[in-house]
Every structure is written in structure tokens, then in C-alpha cells.
Amino acid sequence: MTSNQENSVRLLEHGIKPSVQRLAILDYLDNHRTHPTVDVIYEELAPIIPTLSKTTIYNTLSLFVQSGVALALNIDEKNVHYDGDTSTxxxxxxxxxxxxxxxxxxxxxxxxxxxxxxxxxxxxxxxxxxxxxxxx
Amino acid sequence: MTSNQENSVRLLEHGIKPSVQRLAILDYLDNHRTHPTVDVIYEELAPIIPTLSKTTIYNTLSLFVQSGVALALNIDEKNVHYDGDTSTxxxxxxxxxxxxxxxxxxxxxxxxxxxxxxxxxxxxxxxxxxxxxxxx
DNA sequence: TATTAATTTGTAATAATTACAGATTTAAAA
DNA sequence: TTTTAAATCTGTAATTATTACAAATTAATA
Structure with missing residues (x-):
């Protein structure tokens, strides 16, 4: 169970300012090793952050992938899946x-x-x- | 350079009836080891087979992949690329x-x-x- | 507090793919 | 050969994931 605190530092180390949305998405990735899609993350987080936009999730995940905080998996023909574990x-x-x-x-x-x-x-x-x- | 003849047999061996369109697509895959997308194949074959529809290319490639005649590559986030070489x-x-x-x-x-x-x-x-x- | 920058949001646009029904071609039967 | 049925192909419309973009919100700075 990764805490909000640790992930905040993790984002800062990658040069990303830890906003509420970014932390929620990273926490979700870390605590659910299910390799979720954008839609799944949206469905799960929308009740918690009612203003959350799907565009934010797209933007945030792109940022994470570019910064090396997460991996984008193209293992599924239909949807991109994301993985918070960047180790080999x-x-x-x-x-x-x-x-x-x-x-x-x-x-x-x-x-x-x-x-x-x-x-x-x-x-x-x-x-x-x-x-x-x-x-x- | 794979000939029409050989690919005709190859299709039959996979239980696929070799139509003009199917042969053209398989020949293209075989003679261009560029791992083309549907759009590329369409652009290249449309001048040769003027009635060719993009839907046919989609259908044919799905059939090829399902039958083990070709591979679908998800190496590119944007487009699916196809490979006529199914060996390891x-x-x-x-x-x-x-x-x-x-x-x-x-x-x-x-x-x-x-x-x-x-x-x-x-x-x-x-x-x-x-x-x-x-x-x- | 006022100003600026960064982030988020919602809508509209884009683009790949699929669904589907009619047209065409091929194969089989008469 | 002609007729009939099956398979294939085609074009358009629908679907869906993603991106573009501009306005709104939030955070940071002066």
C-alpha cells in the first residue's frame, strides 16, 4: 500500500508537481496492480474527485509515461493499459x-x-x- | 520475391480461398518487409485494384491473423502494423x-x-x- | 491583494476500426 | 448453359479512443 506521501516525493523526483489529480492517479496505479485503462481509472476516481475529467487522466498518464513514472502497455488491441511499476x-x-x-x-x-x-x-x-x- | 502461385497455395493450406484481393494483400506483405499499416496497403494497392475497399483490407488482415498467415504488431501506439512472416x-x-x-x-x-x-x-x-x- | 503561470476541465474535432446491408463475384446444382 | 445459392467485396454510417483547444480554475509569485 503506497501512501500519498511517498508518491508525492516520487513525482517531485521526476520533476512533476504533485496535484490532487496526479496523486490520485498515481496512488490508484500503485494500489491496483491490474494495469488499468483510462476508462477504468476514470470510473474509479470520478466518485472520489467529482470534478475529474477524462482529459486530465489522458494528460496525466502521458506525462507519467514521458517522465518515466509509469509504463504504457500495448498488449491489448483495443485499449492502452498503464503500469505504475517501471522496473524490468x-x-x-x-x-x-x-x-x-x-x-x-x-x-x-x-x-x-x-x-x-x-x-x-x-x-x-x-x-x-x-x-x-x-x-x- | 514471392509469387502469386506460391501464396495461393499458402492461403489454401490455411483454409482461405485465394481471391484477387487476398492474394494482392498477401503478395504485398511478402514483397515489402516494411510491416505496413492498412492505410499503406490501401494506398499501394488501390491503383492496381481500383475497386479495392479499405474494409476489405481490414477484413482480410483480420482473417490472415486469425488463420496464422500474418502477424498483427502493436509496436506503434497509433496504427497496427502487419507482418507476413509468422516465424519466430x-x-x-x-x-x-x-x-x-x-x-x-x-x-x-x-x-x-x-x-x-x-x-x-x-x-x-x-x-x-x-x-x-x-x-x- | 493583484498578477502571472500552471493545471484542469468540457466540448469539439480527429482518426482508426467495425457494423451492416447491398452489390458483385464465385461455385454448385439443375 | 442456365439457375440458384454461397461467399466475398464494397461503401457508407456508426462507434470509439484519443487529441486539440479554449475557457475556467487553482496555485504561485510579486
Missing amino acids: HAHFRCLKCEQIFDVSMSEFSRPELIQGEVLETHLYYKGICNNCKNQL | HAHFRCLKCEQIFDVSMSEFSRPELIQGEVLETHLYYKGICNNCKNQL
């Missing part, structure tokens, strides 16, 4: 229940021959999660 | 010139602990390609 890891998405799981991975494999300087690595696994497989 | 490999996208390169990779790393059965693996590298780096 992969993701697994269940094609049935659509949940996204973290996959621990200490380092990504680097190919010997690559056409340039790598700044980001995204490793996505897709399949059927154990939960869904047991339900068949 | 990764991709590198230059954040400057936006080109997508194939990265050879004989097999994807499988993590020891994964939450389900993996059916697809997508490995995307992003950075600055050698060409763009030399131009700085």
Missing part, C-alpha cells in the same frame, strides 16, 4: 478473461544483432491463464 | 524515422513462472536506429 518485467494477458498479469523477469534478452540503440523493451505473452484453464 | 522473431521500431525492423531471434525466452499457457509472444524493442543516429 514482462506481461501476460489472458485472451479469455482479459486480465493482465506481471511476469517477473530480471533482464530482457538482448539480441546480438540489433539495428540501433534500444531505449525500451516490451515483452508481451498472450494465452489462457491458469484460472480460465481450470474452468473449462 | 522480434521487432525494433525507430522512434525517430518510425521504421520497423525485423530482429532475428530463434526462440523467445520463456519465464520459469508464468500464470498460464502461452499462445503468443510479442517482443518489441524501441529506440533510435543506426541510420538516424548517424544523421545527428
Whole structure:
């Protein structure tokens, strides 16, 4: 459970002024490791911050991604999902229940021959999660 | 240079009836390893097949992906790119010139602990390609 | 307190994709 | 070959995620 206090410092360290909205979004990301979409975050936070706009969530998440506070996952064809954990890891998405799981991975494999300087690595696994497989 | 003939067989092997449009799209994918988008394919093929509809390209590519004839790449936030090469490999996208390169990779790393059965693996590298780096 | 800058908000615009129904083409049956 | 049915293609309209933008609000500074 990450506190508001810690995330405030975390934002400042990345040169971001911690507003109410920004903190709420970062806290949400930190306390829900579900890799939520903009819409999910909006649905969840709107009752708490009644004036909250979806545009703010888009803007804030873009800012977070650019500043290295969060990751944008393109593991789903329809929606972008966000991850507050920027440490090295992969993701697994269940094609049935659509949940996204973290996959621990200490380092990504680097190919010997690559056409340039790598700044980001995204490793996505897709399949059927154990939960869904047991339900068949 | 893949010929119309071979791709015709390739489609049949995947249970797809080789129409003029489907063959043109598959030929294009095969002969241009640029990982084109729907729009690019449309711009290129429309002059050749004047009646071609963009909807057909969407439908055909969905069919190809579902049948295992092509891969859909979500390496670009804006557009889906398509790859006619379904063999195991990764991709590198230059954040400057936006080109997508194939990265050879004989097999994807499988993590020891994964939450389900993996059916697809997508490995995307992003950075600055050698060409763009030399131009700085 | 007055002024300026930064942030947020809501609406409108954009753009990719999908739904759908009619037109066309292909295949099969008569 | 002609008729009939099935599959495919096409164009338009609808949907949906995202971005642009300008006004409103909030925070910071003088």
C-alpha cells in the first residue's frame, strides 16, 4: 500500500508537481496492480474527485509515461493499459478473461544483432491463464 | 520475391480461398518487409485494384491473423502494423524515422513462472536506429 | 491583494476500426 | 448453359479512443 506521501516525493523526483489529480492517479496505479485503462481509472476516481475529467487522466498518464513514472502497455488491441511499476518485467494477458498479469523477469534478452540503440523493451505473452484453464 | 502461385497455395493450406484481393494483400506483405499499416496497403494497392475497399483490407488482415498467415504488431501506439512472416522473431521500431525492423531471434525466452499457457509472444524493442543516429 | 503561470476541465474535432446491408463475384446444382 | 445459392467485396454510417483547444480554475509569485 503506497501512501500519498511517498508518491508525492516520487513525482517531485521526476520533476512533476504533485496535484490532487496526479496523486490520485498515481496512488490508484500503485494500489491496483491490474494495469488499468483510462476508462477504468476514470470510473474509479470520478466518485472520489467529482470534478475529474477524462482529459486530465489522458494528460496525466502521458506525462507519467514521458517522465518515466509509469509504463504504457500495448498488449491489448483495443485499449492502452498503464503500469505504475517501471522496473524490468514482462506481461501476460489472458485472451479469455482479459486480465493482465506481471511476469517477473530480471533482464530482457538482448539480441546480438540489433539495428540501433534500444531505449525500451516490451515483452508481451498472450494465452489462457491458469484460472480460465481450470474452468473449462 | 514471392509469387502469386506460391501464396495461393499458402492461403489454401490455411483454409482461405485465394481471391484477387487476398492474394494482392498477401503478395504485398511478402514483397515489402516494411510491416505496413492498412492505410499503406490501401494506398499501394488501390491503383492496381481500383475497386479495392479499405474494409476489405481490414477484413482480410483480420482473417490472415486469425488463420496464422500474418502477424498483427502493436509496436506503434497509433496504427497496427502487419507482418507476413509468422516465424519466430522480434521487432525494433525507430522512434525517430518510425521504421520497423525485423530482429532475428530463434526462440523467445520463456519465464520459469508464468500464470498460464502461452499462445503468443510479442517482443518489441524501441529506440533510435543506426541510420538516424548517424544523421545527428 | 493583484498578477502571472500552471493545471484542469468540457466540448469539439480527429482518426482508426467495425457494423451492416447491398452489390458483385464465385461455385454448385439443375 | 442456365439457375440458384454461397461467399466475398464494397461503401457508407456508426462507434470509439484519443487529441486539440479554449475557457475556467487553482496555485504561485510579486
